[in-house]
Amino acid sequence: MSKNWLRFLAIGLVVMGLGACGGDDDDKDKPDTQNELKIGSHKPETGPKKEVLPICPQVAVVRKLGVLKDYAGEKPDPKQLVSTTKMLGVDGDCEYTDTGVDITFSLSFAAERGPRLGGKVVNAPYFVALVSPDGKIISKDRMTAKLDFGSDKVADLQEDLHVFLPLPKDKRDVGPNYQVLMGFRLTNEQLAEAQKN
Numbered sequence: 001m002s003k004n005w006l007r008f009l010a011i012g013l014v015v016m017g018l019g020a021c022g023g024d025d026d027d028k029d030k031p032d033t034q035n036e037l038k039i040g041s042h043k044p045e046t047g048p049k050k051e052v053l054p055i056c057p058q059v060a061v062v063r064k065l066g067v068l069k070d071y072a073g074e075k076p077d078p079k080q081l082v083s084t085t086k087m088l089g090v091d092g093d094c095e096y097t098d099t100g101v102d103i104t105f106s107l108s109f110a111a112e113r114g115p116r117l118g119g120k121v122v123n124a125p126y127f128v129a130l131v132s133p134d135g136k137i138i139s140k141d142r143m144t145a146k147l148d149f150g151s152d153k154v155a156d157l158q159e160d161l162h163v164f165l166p167l168p169k170d171k172r173d174v175g176p177n178y179q180v181l182m183g184f185r186l187t188n189e190q191l192a193e194a195q196k197n
Contacts, residue, residue, distance in 0.1 A: 056094035057165060057178040059105055061087045064194045065183025068124050072116060076193050081114030085124040085147065087182060101165040101175050107182060109157040111147040120149050125185040130163055133177035138165075142185065 066087040074080040092105025111122055124147065129140040147155040163180050186194060 053096045054173055055176045057101060057103060057175055057180060059090050059092065059103065059180040060182070061090065061107075062181050062183040064191075065186060067194065068126075068184040068186065069190065069193065070114070070122065070124075071189075076189070078115075080116055082116045082118075083111050083114050083122040083147075085109060085111040085122060085145070085184070087126070087184070090182070096172055096175065098169050100167040101172070101178075103163045103165065103180055105161055105180075107159045107161055109145050109147060109159070111149070111155045111157075113149060113153050117149070120151075122147050122149070122155070127183060127185055128161060128163065129181050130165060131179040131181055133174060139163075 068085045069076065070082040070085070071077065071080045072082050086109065088108040088110055090105050090107055092103065094104070095102045109124065111124070124145040125142065126145060127140055127142050130138040132138055143159075145157055145159060147157050149155045165175065165178055167175055184190075
């Protein structure tokens, strides 16, 4: 079985109204998103009878869900801010196999201290969702990014992630129509504030 890889770089966000990927109150709103993900195409290996595989599924951060402002349950107020955490970008590869698509990527975070941060670590809850071409969520993993400031005002983190898309070999031409979407799990108040910006 031949291996074909695709490098992709996600700087921005993906076009899609995705209410089900929202915050912890998932089905309330459909956040506005924008597609800035740049995807290349697989290059066939040299030699005879090598299969040209489709491009990778889209992997991106959902706009409006890429920034988490933690006010510790208080109303949004700069004086009450514990921290601000952002998803910076995605970088990774995919491989088409006989049973599906292996998608491996790293997700980068950065956080900034707020005046109410009491310790050195902030926890940023987020999700990674596999979405079908018709917009249905196939799977959704809930995770938490832990960023350690130490004595600094900013902290960064890179999470290595893996998603497997089951896809029969005779259906791999629809692989590029699937999406892997990420965002923070926002409360209703945080989502309302994000919608304003």
